[in-house]
Amino acid sequence: MKKYILSFALSCISLLSFAQNNYEKVMKEKIAKIETCKTPEDFQALANDFQRIAEKETTKWQPNYYTAFSYIQKGRIMMREGKMQDLDVVADQAQKYIDAAGSTDKDNSEIHLLQKMVYSLKMMVNPQERYMTFGMKAQEELTIAEKLNPDNPRVSLIKAEDTYFTPEQYGGSKTKGIEQFKTALGKFNTFKPKTTLDPDWGKPEAEYFIGLGTSTTK
């Protein structure tokens, strides 16, 4: 008898705790998925997952942050595939969730960095025409993100990417880029997210670029 009561109680407790920590559990599960997403479709599905959470958890900035981030990643893949036609739509979606995240947590370096990434996407739709507006705005946001948290490794990562992909004639360079990826990696090694749900992406990317070296890719 006692056994039954015990097992019943235990299962109740486990179920209860399951219910309580559902938010964290689901978030962790979804955040883990970021690394496995490869295609724009993958990231769209992930964005939808985070969006569902964001709609319920209106007081937290992370679900909105990750929704926006998933859209940005989707956009970045589309950009690499040369699909500029729909980039504006994806960037506008991301913007919605950045605004939502920003309204719950102002002056967050991570959110300003996403804002930078959205402006960069919008610029890429038509760089010649849009550099003066979106290119400048992107630069401003990056500066703000860095000022808010100089130790944010993702700020260094995105900076390094910009340098890496800018041709030498325009002040970029693969060598300089790699140096900056190394700086970023250094910051990744010491960086501790405030909570387990805070952004912690980007380290593999830095390692990937360092691994590529300066010669292999364009």
Added chain:
Amino acid sequence: MKTKLLFLVSFLSFILSFSQIKITGKVTFKNKGVSEVNVTLKDTYDGATTDLEGNFSFETTEKGNRILTFVHPKYNEIEKTILIADQDVYMNAELKEQINEIDAVVVSAGSIEASDKKRATALLTPIDIYTTAGADGQISSALNYLPGVQKVGETEGLFVRGGTGTETKIFMDGSLINNYFSSSVPGIAGRDRFNTSLFKGNIFSSGGYSALYGQALSGALMLESVDLPDQSSYDFGVSPIFLNGGFQKLSENKDHSYGATLGYSNLGLMQDVFNFNTDFIDAPRGFNGDANFRIKTKSGGFFKYYGMFDNNKMGVKTESLEPGYDFTLVRLKGENTYHNLSFKQKFGKYLFNTSASYSYNQSDLNFSTETNDIESEKTQLLNDGNYINFKAVIDRKINKISALRGGFELNYANEKLNFGEVNKNYRDLISSAFVETDLGFSNHFSAKIGVRGENSSYLNKTNIAPRFALAYRLAKDWTTSFAYGLFFQNPESKYINSSAQLDFQQSQHFIFQVQRSTEGRSLRFEAFYKKYDELIKTQNIIPDADQNQQVQTAFNNNGNGFAKGLELFWRDKKTFENIDYWVSYSFLDSKRDFLNYPVSLKPNFAAEHTISLVAKRFIPEWKTGVNLSYTYAKGRPYYDIVTQNDKNIIRNEGRLKDYNSLNLSFNYLPNLGKKDAKAFTIFVVSISNVLGTKNIYGYNFSQNGSRSSAVVPPVNTFVFVGMFISFGVDKTQDAINNNL
């Protein structure tokens, strides 16, 4: 035992209540699966995203009556109630298309927009104008490389689809610009007075344009001036033919800005270097300046002011066709000023847009002859014009893609002409009212219906011009549109030299278009038919014995004509790496009986075939952009028409040789990428007509018709070298970011 069982049952039911129920289904639109739909069990984390076939599947522990939502940015959101018990649930959904601005088909028959506002597939961007070789950075010249525009070198203006240069009107922020081109002497085209960088975009319509615009039989060019600049800046430009400098200052809180520029140009230096066809006794030179301010009000209104002045001077000497004189001389002095103030503000669903402009234009032409190095008395032709334009438009959005707009426009012109004994004072007030509606029926089908009414105080007549256009999306990348319109234009005041009773001239446009646009590529096909009625007929007034300028006067509106044609435009940024090119072809068949034409003739400004090619390439290693353009136009007809015994007769006629021109330009950006550079420099070298082809624009005839001379460009091949420096803003970045 009983208690055991009870516990077990309650435990099982407890477990059951947490057990997972599978929810599956398919989301479709018009029986086709839709991917990327976000399916959510409302107020839970549970849900899924549909796959490529529109299928979705997820599990939930929720129970009871629940709501399933289906969300996709391109469709309307759907909610469905489901009952979750202990069985798997299957629920399908049929989506409804969401009508929105991005996906809605737009009427594009007859018009090409140079803008970055909406989509990445825009046919042209404002920068395309600067990087078109042979355009000299002038908007109107760049448009010569688009289908429907005729290459007419001797006269300024946009000659659209068999229309004369004065049949295309140019507007700035909705306001008519009178005298958009600088004053010119016969045979040498005037230049754009307005700096290309003033405008953030434009819509060029070669027919069937909106009821908001009038007084143009053939086409309209609507220029949109820039809003607040992104940053404060200073810039200078230096070249052997001009010198200019300017600044733009943006306030700290980015709510207002002001700026000004000054410039001086003189072709004199180049006269010694190049072998000019034209003998300039006074090299073309001019002085110009402009100023602007822009203010954003706290309530969301936006004021824009732009004002400019310029003067230009030149003198040309040509061998006389008349016996007894060695040379004929013509000297020009031009003065011009233009001021435009516009205001717009949103009030809820209403957008209020108003603009007022004033311009003054004076051209002072002096004709004389020279015999044995002795110049004769000068005959003066003095033109003075004052123009006021006012326009107000209210725009009301009806739903996302439909709108209703209406307003009125006043155009006042007061022109004085002094020519020998002739003193003419011409005054006209054209009052217009218009309404127009954009109707979006779905993302696939839209229509524009409008009507414009005009009254001219000079003619003492009123007209009503209905216009409509339809657009339909045939398939994902294919759209088609059709436009019809009636257009009226007053007779040009320069032909009003007697007291004849005149009426509006009119034209009807029928335009059919098919367009395909995909990532990096656009294809456009247009067919049009244009019918002219009530064109003015003129006779030559016996010209002054001392010079060759014919003066024509209109005596009735019995003229008519037609133009029909096919046009093709192909732009491709994708096929060749780093190369962006476009090709346009126009076929034009036109005949007119107007002005002094004795019968219906192929107009002397209409070439049957015109082909243009524009190609651009940026070479990052050299920090250099290379641009190329080529134009071929089949020889136009020419006529020598005179009035004899009150009848117009053709004395001489023929066909010009075909027109050919290959142009090249290079932009070199030495400071590219130097992040700490304080000044940013662009060097420009452009060579027009590289091959030195000797093109002929027409012929002048002596008064008795026995002698003639060719009208040719002032110079066959011209090389322009210039340097532009800017401080404060790295403008070189504009050019390079495409290549990142």
